[in-house]
Amino acid sequence: MESRDLGSIGIPIRKRDQVEKQKRTISSYIVQFRELGLLFFILLLAAVVQLRNPSFLTWENINDMMTNTAILSVLAVGMMLVIITRGIDLSIGATLALSGMVSAMVVSYYPGIHPLLALLLGTGIGFVCGVGLGFLVARMGILPIIATLGMMNVFRGFTYLISDGKWVSAHQMPAQFKQLGTGTLFGINHLIWIAIFIYLIAYYFMSHTRTGRQIYAVGSNPEAARISGIRPDRILWLVYAIMGGLSGMAGVLWVSKFASAQGDTASGYELSVIAACVVGGVSIAGGVGKLSGVLLGAILLGIINNALPLINVSAFWQMGIQGSIILAAVLMNAIVKRGVDRNHLMRRKV
Structure with a gap:
């Protein structure tokens, strides 16, 4: 009976099982080692660029590249949490501008203020903006893309309103405040140290706390999470507050x-x-995402932004190459998700 054909297909049952088992193995392998493939691509890209321009892998360029990527990588941590819960935040650029403008105006009026107080002020402003967004999404039930798109214009408008459309330039900022983003510790820029600190906290939060696991649960299946006693509205409120x-x-x-x-x-x-986030493997469908992948995704974008000008690639081609890489990452995520869903369906049948 085991060698019986499957209708007109003519594939023996035993052979079919072997093929399906092989597919499950390949899909599982891709899911588990996707970050290694991304790391390999980054190393290969770095090697190719180095061959074209020997100054690429110098310490000065690597330090500059890491510094320029630090802010992107920090924001990607918060965006990962939001996307895992099946959300999106289109207002982070406007929130960044608003907090930056307020902080810059404060230090220009009060040059003696400590830079860390300015940092806390800006963080607090962003947190309030995030709490407001969380209220709209979690309590009012507004779709994240609509809520964040609307608040993006609100925050950007506030920025122009409080500044009266003017700039705060370098000569208006005290030197100690500018040292916050340009100073170094042990030869490494402060921004890199801050990014490392954020990632360590995020790793502990996502891997070793109950709330971190609940974020994944809400993104995977909100209804099941609610039945198990998790409050999805609180989780949504939290992730948007963190992002803010x-x-x-x-x-x-x-x-x-x-x-x-x-x-x-x-x-x-x-x-x-x-x-x-998308390049790093965070699924737009929710419930899937790793800090290691997000970090590698940010590094890859940082390398592209730094390397393409070094090898004299046209600015128009730079945009096309970035878009192609993002599209390839989305396609890879779709293929992996389809393989995982197929595996789950087969296990249920068995």
Whole structure:
């Protein structure tokens, strides 16, 4: 009976089982080692660029590249939490601009204020913005893309309103404030140390706390999470508040690094943050995402932004290459998700 054919297909049952088992193995392998493939691609890209331009892997360029990627990687942590819960936040660029503008204006009026107080101020402003977004999404039931799109314009409008459309330039900022984003510790920029600190906290939070596991549960199946005693509305409120706080902190670091606060600061930057998450394997469908993948996704985008100008690639081609990589990552995520769903369906049948 085991060698009986399956109708007109003519595939023996035993052979079919072997093929399906092989498919499950390949899908499981891709899921488990996707980050290794991304790391291999990053190393291969770095090697190719180094062959074209020997200055790429110098310590100065690597340090600059890591510094320029630090803010992106910090924001990607918060965006990962939001996307895992099946949400999206399109307002982070506007939140960044608002907190950065307020902090820059405060330090320009009170030059003696400690930079850490300015950092806390900006983080607090972003946190309040995130709490407001969380209320709209979790309590009012507004779709995340609609709520964040609307609040993006509100926050951007507030930025222009409080600044009266003017800039805060470098000469208006005290030197100690600018040192926050440009200073170094043991030869490494402060932004890199801050990013490392954020990732360590996020790793502990996501891997070793009950709330971290609940975030994945809400993203995987909100109804099942609610039945098991989890409050999805509280989790949603929390992740948007965290995203807002990180955006606020990034705003202070941004204006400190570039020594300039403008109304259109970080306009469209949210797309780069989302791209880093998607490239890193965070599923838009929710419930799936790793910090290691997000970090590698941010590093890959940072390498692309740094490497393409070094090898004299046209700015128009740079945008096309970035888009192609993002599209390839989305397709890979779709293939992996389809394989995982197929495996789950087969196990249920068995």
